[in-house]
Amino acid sequence: MNKLWIVLTYAVFTVLLIIPLVKMTTAAFSGGLGALGDALSRPEALHAFMMTALVVVTVTLLNTLLGMMTAVYLVRGNWMSRWLRRLMNSLVDLPYAVSPVIGGLMIVLLLGPGSAAGAFFDHIGFKIVYAFPGMVIATLFVTFPLMVREVMPVLQEIGTQQEEAASTLGAYSWTTFWKVTWPSIRWAVIYGVVLTIARALGEFGAVLVVSGNIINRTQTATTLIYQDVENFNVTSANGAALVLAAFSIGLMLLMEWAKKRRGVH
Amino acid sequence: MHIEVRGLNKHFGSFHAVKDVSFDIAKGHLIGLLGPSGGGKTSVLRMLAGLEQPDAGEILFHGEPVTDLLPQERGIGFVFQNYALFKHMTVFDNIAFGLKVKKVPKAVLKERVMELVELTGLSGFEKRYPHQLSGGQRQRVAFARALAPEPQLLLLDEPFAAIDAKIRQELRSWLRELIERVGITSIFVTHDQDEAIEVADEIMIMNQGRLEQKGTPWDIYKEPKTPFVASFIGESTIIDDVSELRGFEEAGSGAGTRALIRPEYIEVGDAHEFTMPSATEEGVVHRLHFRGSEWMVEVEVGGHKLMTYRSLEKPSLTPGQHVRVLVHRAYMFNEERSWMEENRLKVDPMPVMI
Incomplete structure (x- = not known):
């Protein structure tokens, strides 16, 4: 019985992860190394990877800051009523529950050219939807809970006493944060960053809706793959997918290493 | 500061x-x-x-x-x-x-x-x-x-x-x-x-x-x-009607007045151990606890259980033994005030004039 379960686990693992990965790799190299190089160095491919990189960097920076602030306010914000904090706490999880496509659609409806806000921003020459800012907002929406949910339990666990001790010793909030709070939440923030990068890298639905998938303008790596598949350009699609997969696997290995280092410390 | x-x-x-x-x-x-x-x-x-x-x-x-x-x-x-x-x-x-x-x-x-x-x-x-x-x-x-x-x-x-x-x-x-x-x-x-x-x-x-x-x-x-x-500091027993104790017959009048008696306010022993036996009353040793340096005695007096200590130097008591009990004082309190009440019989009722 036990053996059967082990075999079954391996089977699921192979079918779901190994086979697609192998298939993807062989397909990427099916036209030889030259074809893969050509596919990846197409101007639209290069632009798509650049867009992805820009979105990932911007979103990671913003989400780290906003996520940490939200976590601190939700755990420590005694100036907010308990009721309000509970409501906000449940709203943080909304992106988990809502499909990214719907998230993207909400952004289009709220900030698109048809809306008042969208028209206003359009008027002052700041395009949000079908442009970079919209893509950042959409990716921020889907990645938002990741940082908050990593940092909040750690803040709750360490409690307020160390911070209060620092304040009675004469340290003001900024010093207290860097010297006392930050060392405790550091690893949680690092996990949050890794998860945010991984999620932002692979985000498809929300970005597709908001970006409009315009080649050489708003196309990202994931939407490029989607378009290549649509155009039966299998080698290119697999090539781009391989690059994304390699990056994600690298990130996960980094996270494992970070976890081990934390254990040492 | x-x-x-x-x-x-x-x-x-x-x-x-x-x-x-x-x-x-x-x-x-x-x-x-x-x-x-x-x-x-x-x-x-x-x-x-x-x-x-x-x-x-x-x-x-x-x-x-x-x-x-x-x-x-x-x-x-x-x-x-x-x-x-x-x-x-x-x-x-x-x-x-x-x-x-x-x-x-x-x-x-x-x-x-x-x-x-x-x-x-x-x-x-x-x-x-x-x-x-x-x-x-x-x-x-x-x-x-x-x-x-x-x-x-x-x-x-x-x-x-x-x-x-x-x-x-x-x-x-x-x-x-x-x-x-x-x-x-x-x-x-x-x-x-x-x-x-x-x-x-x-x-x-x-x-x-x-x-x-x-x-x-x-x-x-x-x-x-x-x-x-009074009840938080030290050990004590609370008595609802202190007038049932000898020496306090006239104390504790008024509703809601209660008395708090500490172990050290009480003495127990044979009649000959007291200089003023008239102020003592009969009690029965209920239980004895050895406390390392002294005995803790639970003594029953007219339905009240009182607690006191007794030196190891004095003759030891046994449960069930009849003893004399002297209550020196009680801490009285009601809703308005609190005061100390001394045992009135301790004052010699027939002072000898020389």
Whole structure:
């Protein structure tokens, strides 16, 4: 019985992860190394990877800051009523529950050219939807809970006493944060960053809706793959997918290493 | 530092945690803030530290109001119940924290920290992390850390609560000595009356948010101002109708008046052990407990069970034995007032005139 379960686990693992990965790799190299190089160095491919990189960097920076602030306010914000904090706490999880496509659609409806806000921003020459800012907002929406949910339990666990001790010793909030709070939440923030990068890298639905998938303008790596598949350009699609997969696997290995280092410390 | 507190009030939601508390503390005194859990002791301490804002009232240090000052500006040291050591810092860095924040020059900082390490008996542990220390050592680090910036007032929240009984005893006398040597005004919160009596110069007793009494341990023991204080400090038995006891027939008139009798107010023994047998009455030994240095005797007198101690030097008693019981005095109280009542028969009814 036990053996059967082990075999079954391996089977699921192979079918779901190994086979697609192998298939993807062989397909990427099916036209030889030259074809893969050509596919990846197409101007639209290069632009798509650049867009992805820009979105990932911007979103990671913003989400780290906003996520940490939200976590601190939700755990420590005694100036907010308990009721309000509970409501906000449940709203943080909304992106988990809502499909990214719907998230993207909400952004289009709220900030698109048809809306008042969208028209206003359009008027002052700041395009949000079908442009970079919209893509950042959409990716921020889907990645938002990741940082908050990593940092909040750690803040709750360490409690307020160390911070209060620092304040009675004469340290003001900024010093207290860097010297006392930050060392405790550091690893949680690092996990949050890794998860945010991984999620932002692979985000498809929300970005597709908001970006409009315009080649050489708003196309990202994931939407490029989607378009290549649509155009039966299998080698290119697999090539781009391989690059994304390699990056994600690298990130996960980094996270494992970070976890081990934390254990040492 | 001379401390004055006037009309302090604090609510947590609908819970009135501190009710109109006022007191004065003279410079250099060690005060024990004593009371049952949830009595508002910690809230008072946190308001003194500035970690909690009072709803009403005033706190003055050296005659200057500090109610609007942040904890950083009050010049106080605070030792938390669970020490709240910075767990990612070594013992040295923990103690040095307050000095680093003040930007004390490196050489002075090192000297001051090493001095405190020495003083608290932590030499050789400077490079350890808090999780590598025992409970008693952690407490010492917390203490040294609070003292490092040379505060004028030291506040300790249940400083011995998390330490096992044996080491607690040692730490108590250690703390007492250390505070005397440093000469710093200190307030410590405790729910353990032995601890307060042993360590403090003065005790403040708090119950349900009110300050019941403030005074030296001896004064409080001798003259409790409220029934709560009387029953909280020392051991006692409460008697509903004291007039049933011999010598108190005329006392305790009035409804709702009750009497509190301490073990040391009572003597038991054979008739010949008393100089004034007329003031004693018959009792039956109910139970005996050996207390190491004396016997604790439970004696039944007219339906009341009284508790007292008896020296090991005196002839020993046995359960069921008939003895004479002398009640010297009782602490009487009702809703309006409280007073001491002496045994009236102890006054010789027929003084011999010469």
